[in-house]
Amino acid sequence: xNTRILxxxxxxxxxxxxxxxxxxxxLTDSQDGRSRQEILFDDGNYAMFIHFGLYSKLEGExxxxxxxxxxxxxxxxxxxxxxxxxxxxxxxxxxxxxxxAKAIVDLAKAAGMKYIVITSKHHEGFAMFDSDACNFNxxxxxxxxxxxxxxxxxxxxxxxxxxxxYYSQWQDWTAPGxxxxxxxxxxxxxxxxxxxxxxxxxxxxxxxxxxxxxxxVIWFDTPGSLSPxxxxxxxxxxxxxxxxxxxxxxxxxxxxxxxxxGDMQVPVVNMPGRWEGIDVVQVGWxxxxxxxxxxxxxxxxxxxVSTVARGGTFMFNIGPDARxxxxxxxxMTLRKSGEWVHRYPQAIYGxxxxxxxxxxxxxxAVRHGEKIYxxxxxxxSDGRLWVPGIKGQVKSARLLAGASMPKAKALKYRNEGEWxxxxxxxxxxxxxxxxxxxxxxxxxxxxxxxxxxxNCAAELPVALAQADGCSIEDKAWMVKFGEWKFKTVAQxxxxxxxxxxxxxxxxxxxxxxxxxxxxxxxxxFRLTDKGGASIVDRKKAGSDYGxxxxxxxxxxxxxxxxxxxxxxxxxxxxxxxxxxxxxxVNL
Ligand code: H79
Numbered sequence: 001x002n003t004r005i006l007x008x009x010x011x012x013x014x015x016x017x018x019x020x021x022x023x024x025x026x027l028t029d030s031q032d033g034r035s036r037q038e039i040l041f042d043d044g045n046y047a048m049f050i051h052f053g054l055y056s057k058l059e060g061e062x063x064x065x066x067x068x069x070x071x072x073x074x075x076x077x078x079x080x081x082x083x084x085x086x087x088x089x090x091x092x093x094x095x096x097x098x099x100x101a102k103a104i105v106d107l108a109k110a111a112g113m114k115y116i117v118i119t120s121k122h123h124e125g126f127a128m129f130d131s132d133a134c135n136f137n138x139x140x141x142x143x144x145x146x147x148x149x150x151x152x153x154x155x156x157x158x159x160x161x162x163x164x165x166y167y168s169q170w171q172d173w174t175a176p177g178x179x180x181x182x183x184x185x186x187x188x189x190x191x192x193x194x195x196x197x198x199x200x201x202x203x204x205x206x207x208x209x210x211x212x213x214x215x216x217v218i219w220f221d222t223p224g225s226l227s228p229x230x231x232x233x234x235x236x237x238x239x240x241x242x243x244x245x246x247x248x249x250x251x252x253x254x255x256x257x258x259x260x261x262g263d264m265q266v267p268v269v270n271m272p273g274r275w276e277g278i279d280v281v282q283v284g285w286x287x288x289x290x291x292x293x294x295x296x297x298x299x300x301x302x303x304x305v306s307t308v309a310r311g312g313t314f315m316f317n318i319g320p321d322a323r324x325x326x327x328x329x330x331x332m333t334l335r336k337s338g339e340w341v342h343r344y345p346q347a348i349y350g351x352x353x354x355x356x357x358x359x360x361x362x363x364x365a366v367r368h369g370e371k372i373y374x375x376x377x378x379x380x381s382d383g384r385l386w387v388p389g390i391k392g393q394v395k396s397a398r399l400l401a402g403a404s405m406p407k408a409k410a411l412k413y414r415n416e417g418e419w420x421x422x423x424x425x426x427x428x429x430x431x432x433x434x435x436x437x438x439x440x441x442x443x444x445x446x447x448x449x450x451x452x453x454x455n456c457a458a459e460l461p462v463a464l465a466q467a468d469g470c471s472i473e474d475k476a477w478m479v480k481f482g483e484w485k486f487k488t489v490a491q492x493x494x495x496x497x498x499x500x501x502x503x504x505x506x507x508x509x510x511x512x513x514x515x516x517x518x519x520x521x522x523x524x525f526r527l528t529d530k531g532g533a534s535i536v537d538r539k540k541a542g543s544d545y546g547x548x549x550x551x552x553x554x555x556x557x558x559x560x561x562x563x564x565x566x567x568x569x570x571x572x573x574x575x576x577x578x579x580x581x582x583x584x585v586n587l
Contacts, residue, residue, distance in 0.1 A: 027349060027350070035243070036162075038246065040115050040162045041276075044115065044349060045350075046112055046349075047113050047117060047314070047316070048107075048108040048111065048116045049278060049316060049317035050118040051286045051319045052320045053119055053286065055071060055124060055286045056072075056096070056286055056287055057322045059289035059322055060291065061290070068288075069481030070286065072124070076173065084173070087174065092143075094143075095142060096148075096320065097323065097324065099325075100324070105159045107335070108161060111334040116156055117164040117216065117219050119168075120204075122166070122286075123172065123173055124172075125172040128148050130150070131207055133200050133203035134200050148324075149208070157214070162217075163213075164216035166221060167220055168220075169220045169251070172196060176195075178196045201234075202233065202237065205237055205238070206237060209237065210241050215245050217245055217247070218238050218248070218251075219250070220248050220256075223252025226251075226253065234251055246258060259273065259276070264483075265277060268359075268488060270310050271310055275311070277307040277314050278316075279314070279316055280295075281300075281334070285319060286319045296333060298432050301341070301432050302433065306364050309375075311352065343401070346373060347373040348366075350368055351366035352366060352368065354367065356389065358450075358464060359459075360388070361378075362377065362379070362385065362453075372439075374387065375433050376433060376435070376436065379428035380455050381455070383424060383426050384421050384422065384424065386454070387419065387421075388504055388506075390418055394420055395440060395441055396410065397413045398411060398437045400434075401429075402428075405430075416506075417558070418504070447504075453506050455584070457583035459581050460503065460580050460581070462499060465501050469497035470491060471490070473489060474486065475487050475488070475576070490577040495567070495568055501562070503582070504561075505559065507558055507584065509585065509587070512549070513580055515539075515565070516548075516581070517548075517575065517576060517578055518541060518576050519541030520541055521570070522539070522569075523538070523540075523569070523571075523575065526567075527565050533554045533555070541574070541575070550580075565580060
């Protein structure tokens with residue numbers, strides 16, 4: 001899933017993008033040679049993704065049966081396995097007459113998003129525009145007879161938003177020769193694919209890049225077995241027709257302008273280069289009538305901020321229903337999270353990766369020019385926010401005006417070693433996430449060591465550990481169809497393996513330790529504070545990741561400690577270790 005693909009040219013571009021001074025939050029700065037599309041991507045940091053296609057008519061249900069997960073895959077063999085003719089016949093009464101491009105653009109603006117990427121053709125092969133290359137499309141094959149891509153592109157241009165098109169270039173389940181599609185009698189798969197590629201894919205990408213004005217991106221997906229020559233032909237076509245537009249990495253063969261991470265993935269450590277994280281308001285991308293797992297405004301804000309804090313751009317998906325309406329739940333959660341974005345635009349637009357390089361115990365941080373914006377997800381209840389790793393002087397700390405606090409407010413703080421203790425109100429000023437602006441002395445620097453404050457649990461992920469005698473690997477797996485999860489884990493452990501973290505502890509005392517892992521049977525753990533105490537415990541492993549208590553460990557001094565975790569006995573083959581969590585016991 002997480003293929004770290006970037007061409008050399010793109011890597012150079014990214015380097016220059018990383019070193020320049022950040023743009024203003026209105027994203028008008030184009031002094032540095034970047035295209036408008038690059039500025040929207042690099043500095044806008046937030047986009048709307050829309051999955052809308054013939055599958056939207058079915059809303060996750062076929063012949064009375066519910067299909068959980070990716071509703072846009074309903075036709076697929078692994079879901080309802082709908083025969084090609086039967087699926088194509090659905091177009092005859094697909095009539096999303098309530099599709100309202102202006103309302104969608106208004107919602108994107110209210111959400112704080114800077115451009116929209118919409119599916120112009122998904123894997124099922126149905127085009128949502130008036131295509132001369134194939135009449136299995138919204139204009140020619142349905143009673144609607146409208147070009148929805150044109151309507152949305154026009155509305156975006158009018159409102160000053162970017163517009164980009166998702167296009168499934170390899171998979172096409174209804175076009176003869178398309179990836180995972182019908183065969184062509186008498187032709188090899190390769191010959192048939194080339195025919196599909198020449199007669200449908202290339203002409204449609206040409207239409208999308210010539211008929212709809214300036215576009216932000218062609219968001220190719222699932223390159224499958226696409227050869228480098230075919231990927232290059234697609235990139236060249238986009239470049240020729242839309243010189244400023246971006247091409248997503250999923251065009252295949254390392255040829256994209258930026259990398260898209262795995263669906264729903266937020267990296268643990270800052271990631272250099274031009275990249276994007278993607279997530280979705282329900283579980284699947286296309287609208288499902290029965291899926292009630294809507295993402296909350298808090299979830300959206302945190303995932304957005306955390307993605308920007310790791311150095312990326314965030315794109316969040318919604319799916320219109322069979323009539324083309326945006327579900328009420330999606331509208332409400334996007335408007336609410338959008339109010340947050342509009343309250344703190346400086347924490348998103350033009351914001352860059354966190355100087356700490358990873359999340360902080362109470363939230364996350366972004367840099368914007370001279371300022372650091374600390375976004376506090378878990379507000380401390382004792383009136384003090386502990387900020388770790390500050391080497392040098394703080395010039396100011398300011399609590400930005402929040403939902404329940406009309407004006408920004410200077411905060412008092414004190415230095416204690418490399419910790420800054422900021423005096424904050426006991427009540428969080430913003431119920432979603434409060435923001436503190438920190439200005440440091442120009443020659444101050446930030447130490448990235450993990451840190452444990454006395455009033456907040458600290459999570460120590462294996463992704464930030466040293467491993468000795470085992471391997472650290474990125475794992476991706478699917479829960480329900482299309483619902484991906486990611487973790488970096490230590491595996492291949494034995495009795496001599498060590499996983500260790502450096503941890504800067506603010507105060508000595510007893511700390512509750514929990515370990516997050518999965519495995520089989522009984523597992524014996526030992527956690528050692530090198531040069532200090534150690535604790536042992538025996539647990540029964542679960543088959544899914546979860547935290548279990550290892551008990552209290554005494555940490556006898558403030559300052560940096562090395563915590564080492566050993567698994568002294570276990571079914572080592574089954575064991576995967578994800579993190580430990582440590583929180584001071586209040587005694
Ligand atoms: O458009 C959304 C998804 O429909 C699309 N990308 C996002 C943005 C996507 N296409 N493929 N994938 C995501 C990866 C899916 C792979 C799998 Fe499967 C689908 C694994 C299990 C179901 C294919 C079918 C491989 C095994 C069965």
